[in-house]
Amino acid sequence: GAVVSQHPSWVICKSGTSVKIECRSLDFQATTMFWYRQFPKQSLMLMATSNEGSKATYEQGVEKDKFLINHASLTLSTLTVTSAHPEDSSFYICSARQGSGRAGPGTQYFGPGTRLTVL
Amino acid sequence: AQSVTQLDSHVSVSEGTPVLLRCNYSSSYSPSLFWYVQHPNKGLQLLLKYTSAATLVKGINGFEAEFKKSETSFHLTKPSAHMSDAAEYFCVVSESRSSKIIFGSGTRLSIRP
Numbered sequence: 001g002a003v004v005s006q007h008p009s010w011v012i013c014k015s016g017t018s019v020k021i022e023c024r025s026l027d028f029q030a031t032t033m034f035w036y037r038q039f040p041k042q043s044l045m046l047m048a049t050s051n052e053g054s055k056a057t058y059e060q061g062v063e064k065d066k067f068l069i070n071h072a073s074l075t076l077s078t079l080t081v082t083s084a085h086p087e088d089s090s091f092y093i094c095s096a097r098q099g100s101g102r103a104g105p106g107t108q109y110f111g112p113g114t115r116l117t118v119l
Numbered sequence: 120a121q122s123v124t125q126l127d128s129h130v131s132v133s134e135g136t137p138v139l140l141r142c143n144y145s146s147s148y149s150p151s152l153f154w155y156v157q158h159p160n161k162g163l164q165l166l167l168k169y170t171s172a173a174t175l176v177k178g179i180n181g182f183e184a185e186f187k188k189s190e191t192s193f194h195l196t197k198p199s200a201h202m203s204d205a206a207e208y209f210c211v212v213s214e215s216r217s218s219k220i221i222f223g224s225g226t227r228l229s230i231r232p
Contacts, residue, residue: 043224044222049219095163110155110162113160
């Protein structure tokens, strides 16, 4: 099946610093990538949708200047948490979609997640 | 508008007994439906998906789900639970006209020895 990787798998940083998380589709081209945030014992919350070569679309309530998303190629999207604060500590998960077919939207394949802890 | 409801936040079964995780959905258009599993501190793994083909969908690890349009349900089942099935399960709906997917709140499956 399709494989999506994330790097790093976990990161600890000081308050005020910026952290970059990479999401890669390893064996397919992903026209669309998604970034989610998951709080403990909760479901995934969609933060933004990014299409290769265009600006990301952010969900309501998500600060686009704080969570910078770049989708520079069909296999790589990055999420940068700028000036991170303890409340940004969370589990961040990306997903990549292979593309729509006649059966409907393509399946999303998820990365293993990145645990961010801001001290 | 689309939505998905997982009826049980926690299900506990004994090893070797059947598993039933319930999911109801709402969709204005032909939906695609998915079940994902998440083990602790891991990403999501696709178990199975329904995309308007056969209504009974077989997935990995012995799981299957049946799409019932009249009941707007997509319940996940497994005949015999294994200890390794203990995890969080998410039911997901996506409409053919939308790029977004909607997650259910999740069901935590516990397996008793």
